[in-house]
Amino acid sequence: MKTDTGTKTDNCFVRRRASRxxxxxxxxxxxxxxxxxxxxxxxxxxxxxxxxxxxxxxxxxxxxxxxADREALTHEVVLSVTSRTTDRAEEAVAAESDPFAALSRFVHAAADERIGALCPMLSGGFDQHHPELLAERRRLEKAVEGLVERAMTAGRMRTDIAVGDVLVALSQLTRPLPGIACLDIDRFTHRHLQLFLDGLEAPARSVLPGSAATLEDLRRGH
Amino acid sequence: MKTDTGTKTDNCFVRRRASRxxxxxxxxxxxxxxxxxxxxxxxxxxxxxxxxxxxxxxxxxxxxxxxADREALTHEVVLSVTSRTTDRAEEAVAAESDPFAALSRFVHAAADERIGALCPMLSGGFDQHHPELLAERRRLEKAVEGLVERAMTAGRMRTDIAVGDVLVALSQLTRPLPGIACLDIDRFTHRHLQLFLDGLEAPARSVLPGSAATLEDLRRGH
Amino acid sequence: MKTDTGTKTDNCFVRRRASRxxxxxxxxxxxxxxxxxxxxxxxxxxxxxxxxxxxxxxxxxxxxxxxADREALTHEVVLSVTSRTTDRAEEAVAAESDPFAALSRFVHAAADERIGALCPMLSGGFDQHHPELLAERRRLEKAVEGLVERAMTAGRMRTDIAVGDVLVALSQLTRPLPGIACLDIDRFTHRHLQLFLDGLEAPARSVLPGSAATLEDLRRGH
Amino acid sequence: MKTDTGTKTDNCFVRRRASRxxxxxxxxxxxxxxxxxxxxxxxxxxxxxxxxxxxxxxxxxxxxxxxADREALTHEVVLSVTSRTTDRAEEAVAAESDPFAALSRFVHAAADERIGALCPMLSGGFDQHHPELLAERRRLEKAVEGLVERAMTAGRMRTDIAVGDVLVALSQLTRPLPGIACLDIDRFTHRHLQLFLDGLEAPARSVLPGSAATLEDLRRGH
DNA sequence: GATGAATGAGAATTCATTCAT
DNA sequence: CATGAATGAATTCTCATTCAT
Missing domain, CATH: 1.10.10 (Arc Repressor Mutant, subunit A)
Structure with a gap:
């Protein structure tokens, strides 16, 4: 993840105070x-x-x-959260042998990374189509797709769920309530995430209405 | 200097339709x-x-x-949404014989009433402790408590859930994403609500962490 | 003092409910x-x-x-206060045989009529040159001039004072301080007026700088 | 996540002329x-x-x-005028050997400092009880008290006058009339102040009604 | 005539963004 | 580079005045 913004002065050598x-x-x-x-x-x-x-x-x-402006800052924040969340997805695979346990670990970890904070930003506030962001978001989707598919293949979760469903529900459930420390993330949020995970794990009891979504879809309607 | 304020009644008959x-x-x-x-x-x-x-x-x-100001308007909006949502809870009881179906109907109806719009307002922006609001909120909680308890008693849903869990998760999942018409309420939101309901209906698969909550709790941390 | 504003319908006779x-x-x-x-x-x-x-x-x-607007109301208030103050000046002549006592009585009475309230209005807020006001103001000046001249002639006060000096000082000293009931008119204002009157009564101790003024002068600079 | 806020001192020498x-x-x-x-x-x-x-x-x-707001600005203006007026009181002592001449000099100087402009502000518009203001006001009262007492002790003025009487009358007499350049301070105001001073200098001719006042008193009634 | 409600214009205040040191 | 200060363009809210009943 090269963040070579402004690398122009990279040249080596002396210049004691150049890199400071x-x-x-x-x-x-x-x-x-x-x-x-x-x-x-x-x-x-x-x-x-x-x-x-x-x-x-x-x-x-x-x-x-x-x-340069609020948009640029927002961009960076989104990028940074997305990137760290993706890292967590990858870690989860490595850390858990059971595929659903991996998904579950990821979900809770994503909450701690404040993935919910991205929600309000999804709606304008920065350029959704910036290549850097698109790339990072795809990385996240791929990673989560991996988690989900493995769990499904292993018969550990219902199969009518798409990555987007997981990511959107996850984001919404952990979305911060300004003024209340991230919806009191420990007292409530993890509880609701666990409930959500239990629901994923159980066999399907109804035909889900609507269509599965990618994060991408979220912007479509706009 | 007689300050006989209120002499307006000097004009006899008038004022028939003062409220017109x-x-x-x-x-x-x-x-x-x-x-x-x-x-x-x-x-x-x-x-x-x-x-x-x-x-x-x-x-x-x-x-x-x-x-008088934004707070007063917010107050009224919250009151109005809360009130209509409560009505929906009561209607749901009447409309469905199966207790879980009633809860389910309520959940989807609450989304249509934009209960999610209350979320951002819960965090300041108006006086949470206004008696009018407290009363209305209690009415809502009582109504939903009725729905939940009936479903539990009938063995139709897991029993480690409290009203607050339902209301918070419901609100968060339907919370609008400015710029995106209420998270495209038809394509995604009802889908996620159904998933959530399926989870409630299935037997408990894990011990939920944290504590059950009332809406009241949400303000505690503040 | 004909206040025949709108006397058009004065005609006598029947018409029971016309004058009500x-x-x-x-x-x-x-x-x-x-x-x-x-x-x-x-x-x-x-x-x-x-x-x-x-x-x-x-x-x-x-x-x-x-x-019609704030100006019109202000106009009427000024007219009304001026008129009543003039009445007081005339009453003072009648009530006191000693010429300085008459002036003194007038000064305190003018305070009670809130002549000080006119001050802020002198500066715009209404048409100073409206004939009705000019007339009323002249009446006031004439009346006070009478009081002053009589006192001077009787050797009861210093002679380098003009009507305008009395009226301006009187108005300023009694000018209300919004938020403080008319500068606590009883505790302070009458005290300061008395001090002022004592000063008028005493023989001149210095040559007063500047020029004596009529109320008219006050508007000149504008 | 080190929040070492304040690491600004990393840049060693800098900040020499931070106040420039x-x-x-x-x-x-x-x-x-x-x-x-x-x-x-x-x-x-x-x-x-x-x-x-x-x-x-x-x-x-x-x-x-x-x-921050109008109040804060008003505060500063009041402070500034009060402070300069106090300076004038102290200067007056130094400049005149005759105690009444000193008082007289102060009174005219205070008018030039626009002490009258404080009047409208005394009635709300800022925090009367702010310690900074109270202190400055006390300084002014002390200074004027000195002037007054010296003049009285020297038998140069009537002795039934208090600081508050001087300050209030002085402020009211010089109170600006919006729209008229400070009541045409040169043509009228100094004239009326001189008249007022003459009155102070003359022996008492009447028992002053009401009670002497400190500036403090002005707020009491509120 | 009288009333409460409606309105636009203006004043106070905030904030993203730019500038000078 | 880093900073505090400056700025104009919103935004909130108030009020004189007009309108509809």
């Missing part, structure tokens, strides 16, 4: 993204960027130097 | 609440009130005459 | 002017007219039926 | 206060803040960056 600012700058960038995610979760995606900068411990102009 | 002019006013009031709900669903709870007024087809000041 | 609404209407008009004066004193000349109407116990539209 | 950029900012702040005082005097305390900003030559948001 880089270290700083990179740390700032990360701090800002972290702060932004936290505050989107706590206060919603409308949170003033000046406040994000304050929480990140940098001046507002530094934020704008790194991210 | 309100026909218009009442319609306006309702139109505003309706427009507000629609726009909260479409654009989120931060939608400019001037836009709400425009959609309602009234001047902005008319909105403010009816609702 | 008149009585009402007139009372309303007076109530509004009274309420306006009270509220100008209490809250300043920016007080919302709807509030004035409420205090007067009439609908806002009734206020506007009687006074 | 404030040169501009400070000037702006002062310009705004100056403009505000001028416009309060000219147009009253309700003058639109956007206009104040324009007069100060800054954008409206700059005003709001410096003063």
């Amino acid at each position: 600012p880089r270290a700083d700058a990179l740390r700032n960038r990360e701090r800002i993204v972290t702060a932004a995610l936290e505050m989107f979760v706590e206060f919603g995606p409308e949170v003033p960027l000046d406040e994000v900068a304050r929480r990140a411990g940098v001046g507002n102009a530094t934020l704008y130097r790194n991210f | 002019p309100r026909a218009d006013a009442l319609r306006n009031r309702e139109r505003i609440v309706t427009a507000a709900l629609e726009m909260f669903v479409e654009f989120g709870p931060e939608v400019p009130l001037d836009e709400v007024a425009r959609r309602a087809g009234v001047g902005n000041a008319t909105l403010y005459r009816n609702f | 609404p008149r009585a009402d209407a007139l009372r309303n008009r007076e109530r509004i002017v009274t309420a306006a004066l009270e509220m100008f004193v209490e809250f300043g000349p920016e007080v919302p007219l709807d509030e004035v109407a409420r205090r007067a116990g009439v609908g806002n539209a009734t206020l506007y039926r009687n006074f | 950029p404030r040169a501009d900012a400070l000037r702006n702040r002062e310009r705004i206060v100056t403009a505000a005082l001028e416009m309060f005097v000219e147009f009253g305390p309700e003058v639109p803040l956007d206009e104040v900003a324009r007069r100060a030559g800054v954008g409206n948001a700059t005003l709001y960056r410096n003063f």
Whole structure:
């Protein structure tokens, strides 16, 4: 995942203080993204960027130097959450031999990565069709598709479910309620996720209406 | 200097139909609440009130005459959705002989009433503790409690679920995604609700973590 | 003091119910002017007219039926206060044999008539040059001039003072402080007026700078 | 997730002249206060803040960056006028050997500092009980108390007067008449102040009614 | 005539974004 | 690079005035 944004000055050698600012700058960038995610979760995606900068411990102009506007920052946050969530999907495969256990582990891990925070951003606020994002999202879908298909193949879950169903339900159920620490993620959210997983595991009791979805679909109607 | 305020009754007979002019006013009031709900669903709870007024087809000041500020309008919207949702719960009991079918009918009906639109409002934006709201919320909880208990007693659903679990999961799953017509309520939402219901109906497969919740609990952490 | 505003329908005879609404209407008009004066004193000349109407116990539209706009109402209030103050000046002459005592009585009486409330209105807010107002103001000046000259002639006060000095100082000293009941007119204002009067009575100790003024002068600079 | 907010000190030496950029900012702040005082005097305390900003030559948001709201700006204006007025009281002591001349000098100087502009603000519009203001007001009262007591002790003025009487009368007499350049301060105001001073200097001719006041008292009734 | 409701224009305040140091 | 300050373009809300009953 090359983030070579601005690699122009990479050339080696001396120049003692040339790379130092880089270290700083990179740390700032990360701090800002972290702060932004936290505050989107706590206060919603409308949170003033000046406040994000304050929480990140940098001046507002530094934020704008790194991210041209709110859209750019949102983009990075989405990218970062998506990427880490994908990592969790991959870890889950490795960590659990039982395929449904793997899916289950992923679901809870995704909640901890605040995948729910992406929801409000799905609706505008950044360029859904940016290649970088599309790529990352496909990576996530592939990974989750793997988890789901393995569980189905093993007969461990009902088979009328698509990746999109999992991802959307998962996102919605973990979607933060600004002002309430992420819907009190420990007291409620994991509980509801477990209920959801139990439902996936049980045999189908009805014909699900509507159509299975990919994340992609979500934007279609727009 | 007699300040005989209230001498208006000097004009004898008049005032027969003192409440008539309100026909218009009442319609306006309702139109505003309706427009507000629609726009909260479409654009989120931060939608400019001037836009709400425009959609309602009234001047902005008319909105403010009816609702002192955003909080007051939000209050009314929440009240109205809660109330209609409760009605749906009561209807569901009457309409279905099977207790789980009743719960199921309620869940889908609540989605159509946009119960999910309440989520973003639960986090501030209005006075949670207003007696009027508390009363209405209790009515809703009682009604849903009835649905749930009957289904459990009939052995039609797992028994480790509380009203709050149903209401929170239901609200989250149907929570609107601004910019996407209520998460494309027909293509996805009812599907996910059905999946959720299937999960409720199936026997428990795991011990649910965390604690069951009432809507009340949601505010506790705050 | 003919206030034949709208006397067009004065014609006598029958018409039982023709003059009745008149009585009402007139009372309303007076109530509004009274309420306006009270509220100008209490809250300043920016007080919302709807509030004035409420205090007067009439609908806002009734206020506007009687006074085309804020200027018209202000006009009437000024006229009314000026007129009553003039009456007080005339009464003072009649009531006191000592010329300075008469002036003194007038000064305190003018305070009770809220002559200070005129100050904020002197600065725009209504048409200073309206003939009706000019006439009334001249009447006031004449009356006060009488008081002052008599006191001077009797050797009861310093002679380098003009009517305008008395009226302006009097108005300023009694000018209401919105939010503080007319500068607590009894505890402070009459005290300061007495001090002012004592100063007038004493022999001149210095050459007063500037020029004596008529109320008229006040508008000149504008 | 280290939230080492405050790592700004990573950049070693920097920050030498951290307060330099404030040169501009400070000037702006002062310009705004100056403009505000001028416009309060000219147009009253309700003058639109956007206009104040324009007069100060800054954008409206700059005003709001410096003063959270009208109250905060008013606070600063009051503070600034009070403080300068106190300075004048102290200067007056130094400049005049005769105690009454000192008082007299102060009174005219206070008018030039627009002490009268404080009047409309005394009635709400800012927090009267803010410690900063209370302190500054006490400083003013102390200073004027000194002037008054010295004049009394020297037998140069009547002795039934309190600081509050002087300050209130002084403020009222110099209170600006929006629309009229500070009551044409040179043509009328100094004249009336001189008359007032003459009255103070003369022996008491009557028992003053009411009670002497401190500025503090003015708020009591509220 | 009288009333409550409706309205648009304007004022206060916030915030994304740009600028100067 | 980093920063605090500046800015204008919304947004919320108020109020004088008009309208419909």
